[in-house]
Amino acid sequence: MMGNLPELQEQDPGVKQMEWTDKYGGVVSYRGMIGTRRLLVSDPKALQHVLMNSYNFPKPAGLRAALANILGEGVLTAEGHKHKIQRKMVNPTFNNASVRQFTPVFNRHARALVKAVDELYHNKDHEALSPATDRLQGAFRKRNLGTVIDVLHWTSRTTLDVIGETAFSYDLAALKSGENGTAIAASFNKMMTHVGELTIKERALLHIEQFSFFDGHRPLKTSFNKSAIDTQKTVEDVAGRMIDEQKKAQVVEESDLLSGILACNEDPKVPASQRMSRREVLGQLTTLILAGHETTSTSLTWTLWALATHPEIQTRLRDEIKDFWCDVDDDLLFDEIHELEYLDRVTSETLRLHPPVHSTNREPAKDGYIPLSKPIRQADGTLTDRVLVSKGQPLILSVVVYNRRKDIWGEDAMEFKPDRWLNLPEAVTKSGIPGGHLAFISGPRNCVGSKFALTEFKVILAHLLRRFEFMPLPEDLVDISSKQIIVTRPRVKGLESEGTQMPLLIKPIKEA
Template sequence: MLATILTLAALFFAIGAWWLLRDLIVGSPLDNIPGPQSPSWLTGHLQWLFHRHSGWKFHNELSNHYPGVAKINGALGKRILYLFDSTALHNVIVKDQQYYEEANVLFNNLMLGPGLVSTLHEQHRKQRKMLNPVFSVAHLRHMTPIFYQVAHKLRSGIERQVRRSPGDVDVLNWASRAALELIGQGGLGYSFDPLIEDAKNEYGDAIKAALPAAFSLGGLIFLVPYVANLGSPAFRRWVLDNLIPDPKIQRFKGIVDYMAGQAKILIAKKRLALVEGGDAVAQQVGDGKDIMSILLVSACQHGRVRFRKAHRRGAFGTNDDVDFGATDTTSGALAQILQLLAQHPDVQERLREEILQASCGKDIPYDKVVDLPYMDAICRETMRLYPPATDVYRDSTKDMVLPLSKPIRGVDGKFMKELPVPKGTRIIVAIRACNRYKDIWGEDAHEWKPERWLSPLPASVIEARVPGVYSNMMTFLGGGRSCIGFKFSQLEIKVVLSVLLVSFKFSLSDQDVVWNLAPAKYPTVGRTSTKPSLPMKVELL
């Protein structure tokens, strides 16, 4: 075993040495792309790119000072392409997407199994094809009453806290609980949280803890591609259980094991209910209209072979993807909107009036709530300026050439209309930078102005042809790996806003709140705290 460990260590060293020598001796065509000077050969710009506070400034400097593309440095001098030019982005995520693979697929597979975020090519396309019907407009209409049930419970829970405990309310905590319950009932047909009183749910706690536990591993994540296929699964598991005592790794392993075990139990229970039919289905959370139930019905209708194939493709494990991804992003977006409404009381009051006129004291039906013009403008502008995810990563799998929307001046002084991209190049798809790019959105691109969506967008926005699936922006990406549940998320947010704003007035707290850069950004009280929290003053109307 010692010989095996020494062999692996020597392999890692050899790979690192080869990368270093190759870059130092051969150089790269990316060196002609302008970018900020690297502060360190060892860590490059990573300390700025990922810093939860100063990272915002670095991202702003890249989007403000470079014309749609910049070269930055990773560890050991590794070149990274920071990309927010709309034409180049179209090639990366739409036209030539098969040659720009998602960078974290292997790690996602270890964490969540072979679901949407951890599969590629044909397997990924088959999974999306199976899931598309449950994210259709027709199905969302059926889901809307479930969303309202959760939203009313949320309102009752907040009201109880406001009446019993004067002072600030942590709206992020309530938003996170509601988002998990919404995706739990809509995705799994499972209730995580009654929302009226504090109730512990280990499955829900595991989902919430998975992302922080994963990123507590730090640089170890980058070793995954080199060890994920060493030996058999049983051998890798034995090594993990017996030779790696690191508490962070063991905690992460425990969370992943628990989530996988609970998902299997839930699938078995749901399948049994579907076999029994009738009352057994009706008694389930969501009345069998959730994503998992629909997938199970489809699989069971085609017999055991189809059911086993669905398991192998990760179709049911995809529900962990949905729960895991939708909770932090949706809750963060909802909390951000509430904070902005508190910062702009006139906007909050105007939105409240729009909701009251549309509701007439009742829940607003699907077709009406999704098209409320001022609410839609507020959601779009918040998603543009403050997307939940700042960026995503792609790796080129062959030598490519990226066209640009306009020529840029290279380091050699010559203009370039296209960029050579060597095989193995890490590309940062800069979501936030593209959404704030002044060449597209104008000089007021960094201002929160919902009214921009109440009149025709500038010609520059239309002409840019940003390849996103949502409102000429990159918030939910585009192409074959776009966010499949973005309409689901928008409906959740609008239903919750339509219920809360007729009952409460939201105002800013006296506490200092800062937003932290992360895979899904989150607020804290002050810069030293790591606990997600957004205290606000909430007044009963």
């Protein structure tokens, strides 16, 4: 009934898939639910073929409909002509000029995060964190070893506040008051907690719901769908009021992503047939909040963990940041932050080793062949350098497997080594995948917010490293594993019931 899916769930995301790939090569056939066959794809030529021809390999209709329950009718779930139109409206709001304008906002929220963590360190009545960190706290404080903080919890609130302000000039107040903040912050938190706690039955229903025989009967009345619909409605109520106010004022100031999208959409030069409906504009907003918040916060979290477990890399990175950024009262500027070479290598290396979006699903619109860079052996024992796929065949494009393949990245592929980016293997440079790793995928449906994400990520990381040292907790106390909850989030082994978290020890940096 469940095919190979339980096997995949037993281990951290990507582990089983990597085993299969090592054994069988860049395209592996396995069983999904109710006898369906899925192809796990990690061959670079095959990935590029599918991603660059994205309109011939759409996202499965069922998956899009299930995602639309959570995200509305935004660019992430649109297909074909609709997607082209939406992407045209959304693209300009993420160009370099626009991201440059948001960089002061990233700096301001990074400072607020540093202040909150600093208060926590000095024990000024900040709220309790998570049961795990609270339990660990006493022992470490007594021995003057530092303070334990759940970095996932703090980065997640910060990136939520950033997206609230940059997307629609709205103060989500997540850092200040967390789940007691605005209705939007509270409902997003509730929905994400729910995703993390899905029962086996709810998971099965989510899978089943993706089959097209549910078209017209979605969303099913599950408690998860109810919380997703509530979240979407909460965002739409607030954003809808804002759109009405801007229309009443008859001036569209392009100060945030929403007004940038509105300005493109209302441009008199755009024919009516090329414009987005009000529902679609609102859908962009829910999409941006979800796509732009969890991804960046989990990347920051995995990076802090990688740096905590590699202190020499942490020190080298901090030294680069300190040398360049003398006065912490100055803001880090857009052009400057991207010139920091070691920071860039550390960023690429974390996105390679810990891509937040673990995989993405596609299906061919018609029968055809997918080319391979390396031949694979077929069931009958013969070798082939192309794979025949039929219309509707589920394809799982595995970001995490491609990013970690030893035959592509080298024998040390599972190690965190930022300097590998100084001299990448030919298999990577000739893969055709822009930027080398696949964390933002490629082609017409690549991550529209990648420059925004990289700038926000680097600014927040630089502020944190300038002020704090991050250290891991002893492995016998805290052993980190991961779980896919839309994005790949960390958990503590043995404390899975406490949800996702990343407890690390912190100490303020003593300025020389």
